[in-house]
């Protein structure tokens with residue numbers, strides 16, 4: 001018999017709400033969901049909040065009765081700031097954008113671009129080899145790569161990674177502040193935050209404008225649509241790769257396995273990479289799966305009820321929130337052991353969501369991440385550095401903190417050529433790689 005939902009008392013509810021404001025909010029909420037396998041129900045001044053990862057709640061809220069919910073905590077606040085793009089819109093506006101984005105992100109379409117992703121990954125590794133790890137900002141390097149892959153996939157020039165990264169940093173901080181404060185402290189009462197948010201929005205408007213020509217017929221090709229696509233499409237994969245770097249630095253034997261497999265890519269030019277090559281990169285793929293198990297970048301899938309509904313026996317009213325935690329739906333083993341996924345048998349996972357609003361970018365994320373991990377481990381050696389502990393900076397997504405350079409050292413592998421590959425394909429304009 002499935003465990004019942006645990007109804008938290010006032011004191012416990014206050015403790016959980018305070019936990020949402022803490023820096024370690026992900027670990028705090030995941031632990032809560034694991035300790036209460038049937039889910040936990042809180043009363044808040046703004047309505048009820050069901051924190052859960054039960055298969056029945058996931059199926060009910062995200063899949064079968066998705067039409068009774070809209071996006072909730074975090075995403076709703078992001079919508080106030082970045083407007084109605086695919087990530088944040090609802091109703092017909094969302095449906096049209098979703099329809100028009102799907103062909104670009106279908107597995108077959110993505111496979112056609114793999115050679116160019118590989119070239120971008122090689123160029124990123126060459127940057128580290130040439131300039132040295134300490135001279136490169138890893139967050140920008142990863143953003144350059146994932147924005148480059150996004151540009152290739154959609155056929156638009158990649159925006160300037162440094163600007164995009166900086167702007168979304170501000171947007172995510174503001175969305176988090178609004179989620180936690182429930183909008184009680186408006187932006188106009190915070191002049192410094194207001195100046196920062198307006199500057200970030202101006203910057204995003206400028207960057208997205210360069211990507212619009214050629215896509216006029218696509219419903220997502222508006223400044224708001226493009227902003228949503230940039231955020232959804234770069235940050236998640238970049239954060240996943242950043243987490244993978246921290247784990248790999250602690251596990252040189254896994255790096256060796258990935259590096260050994262990476263030789264399958266050595267002789268390939270941009271037009272030669274096929275899905276079969278990707279399928280051969282088993283350690284790289286298992287490392288991606290294991291990183292997502294431990295640190296799913298989208299750590300919270302939130303929904304707000306629009307009508308009265310019953311979930312796992314709990315009666316919800318319009319406005320009540322359901323917070324689904326992907327990490328709590330998977331094994332709680334804290335050890336990094338990619339080999340558990342070598343057989344390809346992945347336990348069912350929520351890393352990419354479920355139902356009509358599940359991630360449309362899974363095939364792109366998989367291809368770009370696997371190629372990047374193989375290329376990086378084939379050419380670079382990652383080692384732990386310093387004594388600082390890696391923690392999660394959790395906003396709309398979770399990324400590792402502090403700066404990767406404080407916790408990881410990266411050096412070229414001996415015997416690898418530091419030169420750029422001879423046959424780089426044309427990379428999107430303005431991409432500094």
Ligand code: HEM
Nearest residue numbers: 086087232233236237240298351352353357359361364365
């Ligand atoms: C490791 C990488 C990624 C992970 C773990 C991930 C995860 C997710 C999850 C869990 C959702 C559902 C959120 C919800 O239901 O509230 C989502 C939505 C979305 N993702 Fe991803 N994602 C990744 C990469 C990408 C990429 C590369 C793209 C490329 C464009 C992308 C585009 C989107 C979009 C547009 C949505 C909103 C879909 C909608 O609301 O209809 N994602 N992602």
